[in-house]
Amino acid sequence: MLPLSFTTLGCPSWTLKQIVENAAKLGYAAVDFRGLLDTLDITTSPEFTSDLDVTRRLLADHDVAVSGIATSARFAVTDKEELQKNFDEARRNMSLAAELNAPVLRVYGGRVPDGYTVETILPTLVENLIKIGDEAEAHGVTLALETHDDWTDSAVFARLMQAVDHPRVRVLWDLHHPYRTNGEPPEVTYNNLAPYTVSTHVKDSLPTADGGHHYTLLGQGDVPLKAMLDLLVGGGYDGYAILEWEKRWIPDLPEPEVAFPQYVQQMRTWLGAKA
Numbered sequence: 001m002l003p004l005s006f007t008t009l010g011c012p013s014w015t016l017k018q019i020v021e022n023a024a025k026l027g028y029a030a031v032d033f034r035g036l037l038d039t040l041d042i043t044t045s046p047e048f049t050s051d052l053d054v055t056r057r058l059l060a061d062h063d064v065a066v067s068g069i070a071t072s073a074r075f076a077v078t079d080k081e082e083l084q085k086n087f088d089e090a091r092r093n094m095s096l097a098a099e100l101n102a103p104v105l106r107v108y109g110g111r112v113p114d115g116y117t118v119e120t121i122l123p124t125l126v127e128n129l130i131k132i133g134d135e136a137e138a139h140g141v142t143l144a145l146e147t148h149d150d151w152t153d154s155a156v157f158a159r160l161m162q163a164v165d166h167p168r169v170r171v172l173w174d175l176h177h178p179y180r181t182n183g184e185p186p187e188v189t190y191n192n193l194a195p196y197t198v199s200t201h202v203k204d205s206l207p208t209a210d211g212g213h214h215y216t217l218l219g220q221g222d223v224p225l226k227a228m229l230d231l232l233v234g235g236g237y238d239g240y241a242i243l244e245w246e247k248r249w250i251p252d253l254p255e256p257e258v259a260f261p262q263y264v265q266q267m268r269t270w271l272g273a274k275a
Helices: 016-026 052-061 080-099 118-139 154-164 177-182 186-196 225-234 256-271
Strands: 004-007 030-033 065-074 104-108 142-146 169-174 197-202 204-207 213-216 241-243
Touching: 004 065, 004 256, 016 030, 016 052, 016 256, 065 080, 080 104, 080 118, 104 197, 118 142, 118 154, 118 169, 142 197, 154 169, 154 186, 169 177, 169 186, 177 186, 186 197, 186 225, 197 225, 225 256, 241 256
Parallel strands: 004 030, 004 241, 030 065, 065 104, 104 142, 142 169, 169 197, 197 241
Antiparallel strands: 204 213
16 A cells, blocks of 8 residues: 655646645645746745745645655766755755655756766765765755666666665665666566665656657556566555656646546556555
């Protein structure tokens, strides 16, 4: 039984009121914030600055939690000015996450910089994650590094987590990416990432002739999501199962009014998941 959440990436035209009301109506326990309307960084939105108390009341009145905040901050970065911007973004959002009682802040490794490989940039990423992890500790927030960009090989990811060895630096397992990018069997990814996984993104897709993929409604693609979820539940994972519907980036995807209730129905069919 997993609590369900969705990222606001999937409903870029909804107001905060619509987001919270729909979450409650559709059976979601929480919302994961990745932008609001035209603003991607919610720390600049009135709803999360001057009107933060109003936002907290709205969430409480509808019994909707905040499962996390998804940032763009990335830490496989060597340029000092660029790295400072990423640290600053993480710091702003960690502070807000603490205000919202959100347990998790999504961060990235990001693309490997020119002139480096995954192996040669690894020590830099480790150093930066330890530093920002120490700051996360002060906020009571856990950083969840997503399986994304050049960091989808779960064996490499496991070595990274072992090297960081920080209680506030963990993994957001995007169930789609290691399978679709690397063809990893669910058991392999699970064995490598399960000890560190504090959050998940759930989405489905089908391959395309050009080697890419297109997203589908849950259960209509070929990603072995149920097998992954069964492994997680069987292993004691009790975090959120977060629908990441990439409507903000792919406007042609079905509307959230279609995708969000379908996700709840399919998850309940698969797992008996409840909000």
